[in-house]
Amino acid sequence: MNKYIFIILFINSISFSQTLKGTVTDSVGVVPFVSILIKEKNNLITQFTTTDNNGKYQILLKNNKDSLFVEVSNLSYEPNIIYLKDYTANNNQITVNFKLNARTTKLKEVIVEKKIPITIKKDTLTYNPENFKDGSEKVVEDLLKKLPGIKVEDNGEIKYRGKAIKKMLLDGDDLFDSQYTIGSKNINVEMIDKVQGIENYEENSLLKGISNSDDVALNLVLKKGKTDFSGNANLGYGYKNMYNSNINGLAINSKIKGFGVSSFNNVGQNSTPYNFDSDIISVENQKNKNLIAKELINQGNFYSFLDDSFHRLNNNFFTSLNILTKAYRKSNLKINTSFYSDKLKRVNENNSSITTNNDVFSIIENNSIKKKPTLFDFNFAYLNNEKEMFHWNYIGKFFYQKTNYNDISSNNSFVQENTVNTKSFLVNQNFSSTYKISDSIALTSNFTYTRSKAPQDLYLTPGTIIDLNNSIISKFQNSTFDKENINLNSSLFLTNKKIKFGLHTSFFKTSTSLISSLNDEFNNSIDKNYKNDNKYDLLHFKMNPVFIFNNKKYSFKIGLNTFYNNISFNNYIKKTKINEDDLLVSPSLTFIYRFNKKNNTSFKYSFNQILPEEDKLFDGIIQRNYRNFASNDFSLQYLKTHSYLINYNFNDYFNLKQFSINLTHDYRENNYFYKSIINQNISISNAYFANIGNKDYGINLSGETYLHPLRTTIQMSSNYSLSFDKNIINNSELRDILGKTFYSQLTARTGFNSKINFSNKISFINNSFEVKKTAIKNNFNSLTDQFKIMYRNNAKNFKVDFISNFISPDLNQNNNYVFLETEISHTPKNKKISYSLIGKNLTNNKTFETKSVSDYSSSISSHNLISRYLMLKVTFGF
């Protein structure tokens, strides 16, 4: 039975596979490349084919021929239709030839168009978007470190394509202003949809295309459809009494964006925009550098060769709230408030060996420091963008900081208690407007008023003996800088495709006063030489025309800064007054040449003439701490500096190779030099101005490449600098100092597809000082190596990191350190919560000792460290 069914089926299937073939011709000959359409009765096409070079076609029909018709379709010929039921199959082959007739009517020329209403959709560009693979990034800063062209510095400063970003926007809105580290260090990466890098960032949308902005910015686009309120929390507790907690929340809706963060830790971490313990200027302070009153009294040396997490004994509480809301139709209202409070502790030991012309002696210092800064920062901004061609905004800032500093110091066995109280405040009001005159012309104007005051008090118990007869003892130093600044700026921007021209005019009036007095045990001022009461008024008017030309191959920028200064300096102690009028020009030139996409070079030159800052103009002696005194020989001369920079970049992203070299040279026609007197009890440093040239040279190389056979990325960075300086120590002659620094770092990272990977970073420093025409030479070498082992399991939810740091601060001595730390983390399946176990300073190093040299001293310093601890941390999102 089965055999018969099979045969019937076979016959049936055969009867349906008919082949249709034929030739198409017209009055001239064969017609190649014309379409043959097989259609059904409803005029729908079921199959098609085209004739070949010889006008022949062949097709295997899918359906029964009787239901089909064939159409030859081409715009040059009249349509030709035949019905297959009119033809018979021969051996399951049907032959149909077509004879085409040319179309007699010329085809109508048509333009058919559809009008679509303009829908506003966000247009962002990527040509071939790359996968940003989700790794174990927790906060935005972790994600940013992985993006091409984005670099995150130690203090959290973000650089895009080598330039520091001006802003980090959230969905195009500026919520954080310069305090973007609040966002980058705290926002959960899960909230971020994509990161956009913006070049030629012009905060002012009216200036787009007109001004030449070199600025760059980042924009974080948030995920849509995510809950309106989200955040995450980090709670860590360690043995003994170590805390590290952080909670932050982001609330978004169409009207309001708000971000709040609160953190508390005593493990040395600082995820705030403020920094009190080292020479790294925090992002927040960089912005206000010239506006905020200076502080002359020293508040502790917290410098360390090591990373913060090893040595920064702190007790830090920080909270910040940032709100941005839409006001009216196109305007924004922004409020930022931050509160910061910390308790920093440090124990320093310093043993310096001083070598001057005839003398060699040592200074031994011990310090036990407690520093408590507290600050409050409030910013308010209203941005009005209602009118299309005219935007204006108002920004107000209030900043208050109070620092309480206490140091039990021992200076060659002389013990003193030092207390410094500093209060600093800054008020800033700013009003700006932009008027777009046309597509190629815009005018901006800006008015700012700033007032800042920073009173400081230093109390010493017992006082410091100043003179050789032991008769003058200083107990109390007060010092207050008061600064007021009014600034009016106006800029005109013109553009003409390749050429951009800006004329920047500005007027500012700065008034800085310093009142200081060094008092003895009876709270009387010691004498006139230890007092300051001065007022420095500067009226500055400037016109800076800048001309920019941009072309595919090269671009250049020329600026001719012309300025007029009216200076008045009143010294109320000496009863002198100086007035000066100056008209000066400071030119600058930048030239960039692009060989091709991979290579470019640039050259920059500028000549600057700047007036000394207020901390170089006081001539009364100020006591900075228990043994250091400072003063200046007053001089109102301009510091003239010629700066040169040559740079070459090679960037072959395709072959994953990158290399750059920078050469810098600064030549100063004149400068401030130091006359110092150093003895066992005190050091006095006096800065004086001299028309003596000094200069420095620097060369910097860096590169990166990827070796695929070893699956290893290698990065290298080297720096060599030479400085030619001069100074006077203990009544010597003017000495010529040659300082040389060499720094080199090599990093290798593996990327095996296995569970374990390594990375190693080795660095070497050589520092040397030489005093010419003498035998005085100081030199030291130090070496560090960091080795890291990383284990990740297959599901990528369990990881172990183990880091070892080997440090040899002075290769000539056998005093080496090994620091070990580890972190084990686990994220269970539901993903919302993760656990980590952290162990720091496993070898329990208690102090860290380093060596440093200068042209007159060689010192061994040590400070204490955070003792070994084990911490359990829980992280969860909400």
Added chain:
Amino acid sequence: MLKINHYKIIVVVFNIVKMKKTLFSILILLSLKTFSQTYEVEYSLEQTAKNINLITNIKAYLKGNGKYSIYEEDFERSRTNSGTDSEIISLNRNPILYKEILEKKIFFKDQIRFNFFDILDSTSVFKWEIQKDTKTILNYKCQKAVCEFRSRKYEVYFTTELTFSDGPWKFYGLPGLILEVYSNDNVATFHFIAEKIKIKNETENIKNPYINKELITFDDYVNIYRKKYDESLYRVVNENGETRPMSKGFREYFIHE
């Protein structure tokens, strides 16, 4: 999606030439035989990259004479029209694709990590399967066809009222002009839709912009892509040992694991 609010047709009618004997008709025959129509189509392309949730809207322009066609996607224009200038990768030129339809050759440009290649693709073969659905686009009756091309499934609508075997991007080989293309998978969504069609009764010589360029074959390009893709699987980009693998392809898949 696009909303149709307004529909406008401009029809320009040229002289209707009456059939005359001899010379005149032969001339017409000859000129007509050499495909004397030129078509210009403006498409609107919306592409969505799903992994980073990025939607791009641009215009694309196709111009052909039946034998040769040139196709350009206008990323440059949409860049300057956007509210904020924002792109991480900025390419200065629009991608241009040239087709030699009868020879089945496609010339185009693509990049791997910012290194650009001029590619000759002779292996773009579309095995179209015609389906029953129909719709009207811009007053032309269209029928649906589907195919799988380089690991992606496409649905297109083409019209036999315009018998040009062409379409946007690399698409060609149907007995009519493709006016709409749609594709959706877990990497991306593409949607091309014709918004403006212009037919001219003249022959226009469409030059090949790749004529003097150094070309590599599509297979060579895929090999280079594969090599760089392998490198990206192992190259560590930060201190946490993380790698950032390249995508397996976007419009076309180059890696098929």
